[in-house]
Amino acid sequence: MKNKNAISPTRSQDYPEWYQQVVKAADLAESSPVRGCMVIKPWGYAVWENMKSELDRMFKETGHENAYFPLLIPLSFLEKEAEHVEGFAKECAVVTHHRLEKGQDGGLVPKGSLEEPLIIRPTSETIIGHSYSRWVQSYRDLPILINQWANVMRWEMRPRVFLRTSEFLWQEGHTVHATSEEAVEETLKMLNIYAAFAEEWMAVPVLKGKKTSDEKFPGAVDTYTIEAMMQDKKAIQAGTSHFLGQNFAKASEIKFINENEKQVYAWTTSWGVTTRLIGGLIMTHGDDDGLILPPKLAPLHLVILPIYKNDDEKKEVVDVCSTLVKDLSLLSYNGSKIRVKLDLRQLRGGEKKWGYIKKGVPLICEIGPRDLEKKQVALTVRNKLVAGKSFVSIDSFLAEVSAILAEFQEGLLNTAKENLKSNIKCIGSLEDFEKFFTDSKGGGFALSHWSEKAIGHEIFQRLKVTPRCLPLDKEYLPVNYHENGTCIFSGDSNGKAVIFSKAY
Numbered sequence: 440m441k442n443k444n445a446i447s448p449t450r451s452q453d454y455p456e457w458y459q460q461v462v463k464a465a466d467l468a469e470s471s472p473v474r475g476c477m478v479i480k481p482w483g484y485a486v487w488e489n490m491k492s493e494l495d496r497m498f499k500e501t502g503h504e505n506a507y508f509p510l511l512i513p514l515s516f517l518e519k520e521a522e523h524v525e526g527f528a529k530e531c532a533v534v535t536h537h538r539l540e541k542g543q544d545g546g547l548v549p550k551g552s553l554e555e556p557l558i559i560r561p562t563s564e565t566i567i568g569h570s571y572s573r574w575v576q577s578y579r580d581l582p583i584l585i586n587q588w589a590n591v592m593r594w595e596m597r598p599r600v601f602l603r604t605s606e607f608l609w610q611e612g613h614t615v616h617a618t619s620e621e622a623v624e625e626t627l628k629m630l631n632i633y634a635a636f637a638e639e640w641m642a643v644p645v646l647k648g649k650k651t652s653d654e655k656f657p658g659a660v661d662t663y664t665i666e667a668m669m670q671d672k673k674a675i676q677a678g679t680s681h682f683l684g685q686n687f688a689k690a691s692e693i694k695f696i697n698e699n700e701k702q703v704y705a706w707t708t709s710w711g712v713t714t715r716l717i718g719g720l721i722m723t724h725g726d727d728d729g730l731i732l733p734p735k736l737a738p739l740h741l742v743i744l745p746i747y748k749n750d751d752e753k754k755e756v757v758d759v760c761s762t763l764v765k766d767l768s769l770l771s772y773n774g775s776k777i778r779v780k781l782d783l784r785q786l787r788g789g790e791k792k793w794g795y796i797k798k799g800v801p802l803i804c805e806i807g808p809r810d811l812e813k814k815q816v817a818l819t820v821r822n823k824l825v826a827g828k829s830f831v832s833i834d835s836f837l838a839e840v841s842a843i844l845a846e847f848q849e850g851l852l853n854t855a856k857e858n859l860k861s862n863i864k865c866i867g868s869l870e871d872f873e874k875f876f877t878d879s880k881g882g883g884f885a886l887s888h889w890s891e892k893a894i895g896h897e898i899f900q901r902l903k904v905t906p907r908c909l910p911l912d913k914e915y916l917p918v919n920y921h922e923n924g925t926c927i928f929s930g931d932s933n934g935k936a937v938i939f940s941k942a943y
Contacts (some may be wrong), residue, residue: 445727445728445729446461446464446727446728446729448460449727450670450726454670454671457727458599458718458721458722458725459599461721461725461729461730461797462601464729464797465721465729465798466480466798467479467480467483467601467730468600468601470598470600474598474605475594475595475598475605475606476604476605477601477604477606479608479714482738482798483601483717486717486720486732486736486737486738489735489736489737489738490636490640490641490716490717490736491588493636493736494610494632494636494712495588495610497632497635497636498586498612498632501628501632502584503585503612503614504584504586505585505587505588506585506586506587507589508563508566508567508570509560509566510559510560510589511534511557511558512557512558512559512560512563512565512566513557513558514555514556514558515555516569517531517565519690520564520565520686520687520690522658522686523564523565523657523687523690524657526656526658527593527657529594530593530595531559531593532592533556533557534553535549535552535553535556536550536551536553537553538550538551560591560592561592562591562709563587563591563611563613564658564683564709565687565690567613568613568687568688568690568691569691571615571691571693572691572692572693575615575693575694575695576696577695577696578695578696578697578698581695581705582615582616582617582625583614583615584614584625585613586611586613587613588609588610589608589609589610589611590606590607590609591611592605593605600718601715601717601718601721602675602718603715604714607714608713609711609712609713609714610711610712611711612629612709612710612711613707613708614708614709616707616708617697617705617706618706619684621706622682622683622684622706622708625708626661626663626682626708627663627680630663630664630665630678630680630710631647633645633677633678633710633712634665637665637667637677638852640735640736641716641723641736642723642735642848642849643667643719643720643723643852644667644855644856644859645665646665646667646859646907646908646910647908648664648666648907648908648911648938649661649662649663649909649911650664650679650908650909651906651937653891653894653895653906654905654907655681656679658683658687659681659682659684659686660683660686662679662680662681662682663679663682663911664676664677664679664680664908665677665679666884666907666908666938666940667719668855668859668862668884669722669723669943670722670725672862672882672883672884672940672941673882673941673942674907674938674940674941674943675715675718675942676907677712677715678711678712678716679710679711680709680710681709681710682708683706683707683708683709685705685707687707688704720732722943724822724851724855725799728796728797729796729797729798729799730797730798730799731851732798732800732801732821733847733848733851734772734773734844734847735773735848737799737800738778739778739780739795739800740772740777740778740779740800740801741767741777741778741800741801741802741803742780742781742782742800742803742804743763743764743780743781743782743804743805743806744782744791744792744803744805744806745760745781745782745783745807746805746806746807746808746810747807752807755808755811756806756807756808756811757781760781760806761781763837764779764780764781767779767837767840770840770841772840772841772844773844777840777841782795792805792819796819796821799821801821801822801844801847802818802820802821802843803818803819803821804816804817804818804819804836805819805828810830813830814832814833814834815830815831815833816830816833816836817829817830818831820843820847821847822847822850822851859884860915862883862884863883863884863886863915863916863938864886864917865886865917865919865920866885866886866927867888867924867927868927869898869927869928872885872887872927872939876902876904876941877902882941883940884907884940885904885938885940886920886936886938887936887939888923888925888927888935889926889927889928889934889935889937889939890928890934890935892926892928892929892931893926893928893931902941903941904939904941905939905940905941906938906939907937907938908937909935909937909938910938920936922935923935
């Protein structure tokens with residue numbers, strides 16, 4: 440099936456530019472007047488709302504509550520945790536004045552210097568820790584399990600819509616526990632929730648793993664991650680969960696009287712996912728005709744397009760389409776009502792249809808006078824464009840639509856799983872490692888043995904490759920995987936298997 444409005448360039452011609460064109464063609468977002476920031480348009484925000492709704496349900500089912508904390512953080516708060524402030528210092532936006540006044544040339548100039556500069560939050564451990572230090576007095580106050588939905592600011596020098604922007608939307612969970620064991624359990628529980636959401640809702644398979652010491656969150660004891668592979672074989676860090684130990688508790692004075700009547704520091708965690716997930720959806724499932732959305736997250740499951748030539752045909756066709764919408768609205772998929780739209784805009788049929796194809800709507804139904812005679816719909820399934828449209832009786836379509844959507848979702852996941860499994864390779868030498876990432880037909884996830892003695896090795900910067908994680912399970916790993924071995928970068932015999940990749 441060909442179309443003059445298909446995405447150009449294609450993925451094989453210029454993958455980064457293809458990505459930008461899909462964002463534009465699907466009407467997801469656009470750049471804003473502030474460099475590095477984005478305007479999320481209604482279709483893109485609807486995808487985020489569906490992500491947010493499901494994640495919020497999963498959080499609340501595990502005992503977490505939502506709250507909100509300030510956007511601005513006193514500079515002194517960040518300075519309390521040295522590793523934390525060092526890790527974020529170059530990304531911070533700073534507020535130094537509290538008003539504007541007219542200058543001599545008539546323009547506005549900042550006036551009223553603040554006694555202490557304020558940081559627009561890059562993350563909220565320190566400001567939330569200040570509240571927790573007042574809320575926690577006894578072991579009976581624990582655990583505290585709180586999440587917030589918010590925006591953050593991290594000054595981005597090389598922005599790309601959804602993937603890397605200076606301001607982005609996210610959720611950040613912050614919890615406090617009486618013991619180290621409870622905090623570690625929480626950290627891994629949230630990692631598993633992220634992985635389940637990615638696979639079951641986004642249809643994106645992920646590797647769960649632990650970050651290497653040089654890649655962990657600033658101030659954390661351990662950082663855990665889910666890593667997804669895009670169609671161009673690069674990685675996206677799709678979510679992280681941090682065991683913070685007592686580092687931030689000590690910085691913020693989060694102390695409590697334990698069961699032995701001794702005052703001790705608490706143990707904390709933090710975890711988050713961002714609007715980067717939308718970028719991951721695009722690059723996992725999109726094709727050269729635009730976006731493909733998994734039905735579980737699609738703002739619309741299907742759209743109905745009436746086809747007619749005159750007013751007489753219009754009335755008859757639209758009446759049948761309206762009835763079909765009502766019948767579909769009574770059906771459910773994945774535990775909620777089917778989301779359906781009847782598009783009555785005065786546009787050419789082809790223009791309408793391709794607009795929805797590029798937006799990634801899973802199912803497109805066209806109904807014209809001939810279809811009325813045969814009591815059928817012309818059905819286009821978004822991830823099967825090559826096969827063209829098929830003709831299905833209206834009764835059969837109503838009976839099968841939920842199963843069609845379920846098959847669609849499963850098909851996306853299976854395709855993405857195959858891409859992941861077939862592009863993870865065990866690499867046992869420095870020479871093969873370099874070849875893997877420089878071969879024009881190669882790339883992907885290299886599974887090689889590494890030790891901390893390899894931190895700072897010149898090959899990583901030269902190849903623009905980073906350690907992604909020490910994998911926690913073997914589901915997608917090659918059969919010849921071995922957890923321990925000699926580090927191929929330093930020769931240290933105490934190497935651990937680590938996933939390496941180029942990444943967004």
